[in-house]
Amino acid sequence: AAGVIQSPRHLIKEKRETATLKCYPIPRHDTVYWYQQGPGQDPQFLISFYEKMQSDKGSIPDRFSAQQFSDYHSELNMSSLELGDSALYFCASSSPSRGRTEAFFGQGTRLTVV
Amino acid sequence: AQKVTQAQTEISVVEKEDVTLDCVYETRDTTYYLFWYKQPPSGELVFLIRRNSFDEQNEISGRYSWNFQKSTSSFNFTITASQVVDSAVYFCALRKGSGGSYIPTFGRGTSLIVHP
Numbered sequence: 651a652a653g654v655i656q657s658p659r660h661l662i663k664e665k666r667e668t669a670t671l672k673c674y675p676i677p678r679h680d681t682v683y684w685y686q687q688g689p690g691q692d693p694q695f696l697i698s699f700y701e702k703m704q705s706d707k708g709s710i711p712d713r714f715s716a717q718q719f720s721d722y723h724s725e726l727n728m729s730s731l732e733l734g735d736s737a738l739y740f741c742a743s744s745s746p747s748r749g750r751t752e753a754f755f756g757q758g759t760r761l762t763v764v
Numbered sequence: 765a766q767k768v769t770q771a772q773t774e775i776s777v778v779e780k781e782d783v784t785l786d787c788v789y790e791t792r793d794t795t796y797y798l799f800w801y802k803q804p805p806s807g808e809l810v811f812l813i814r815r816n817s818f819d820e821q822n823e824i825s826g827r828y829s830w831n832f833q834k835s836t837s838s839f840n841f842t843i844t845a846s847q848v849v850d851s852a853v854y855f856c857a858l859r860k861g862s863g864g865s866y867i868p869t870f871g872r873g874t875s876l877i878v879h880p
Binding site (some may be wrong): 666683691692693694695696698708740752753754755757758760 | 806808814855867868871
């Protein structure tokens with residue numbers, strides 16, 4: 651079965667650079683969530699989108715922005731990268747047919763800022 | 765506010781031992797969902813189980829079992845006859861049951877190390 655696809659899997663950037671992370675949800679899933687997991691930390695919710703509109707906002711820095719496109723894929727844009735942005739970034743998607751009670755996570759993008 | 769507490773930061777066992785991972789939660793919602801996820805060293809989050817607040821029936825899936833006790837706000841996870849492949853970080857998560865999108869609150873995770 652198709653899963654949530656995230657790209658790239660690994661990314662190395664320098665401080666003050668920008669990065670774009672992509673997420674392709676499971677087909678027919680209309681909701682996408684972004685999480686950030688620092689080393690040894692639990693996943694922290696950043697932002698979510700439902701039907702291409704932002705639905706909830708968590709602890710997302712102002713330097714980050716995200717959007718969901720017409721094909722439901724989502725991109726997380728990160729500017730002025732800092733060393734502390736080094737983390738595993740997860741995308742998850744959920745389906746209205748399951749009442750969105752369950753989110754399926756991608757394999758994550760590991761961002762390293764040097 | 766929602767909160768999930770996994771008091772055990774790290775557990776170390778020898779293969780074939782049984783191990784229980786504790787999860788205690790706090791919520792004001794009457795309807796909610798509880799989850800367990802496994803994060804192996806490769807990093808992905810693997811969904812293990814979902815339980816809604818109205819279903820206190822315990823569940824067993826192979827070597828895994830879950831004990832949901834609403835009276836003590838706990839949702840503990842037991843692995844029977846542990847194996848080296850069970851070594852991972854296990855997260856317990858909580859999400860409100862109605863309205864809005866799925867935004868689970870995660871516990872800090874319990875790192876399970878199974879030695880051969």
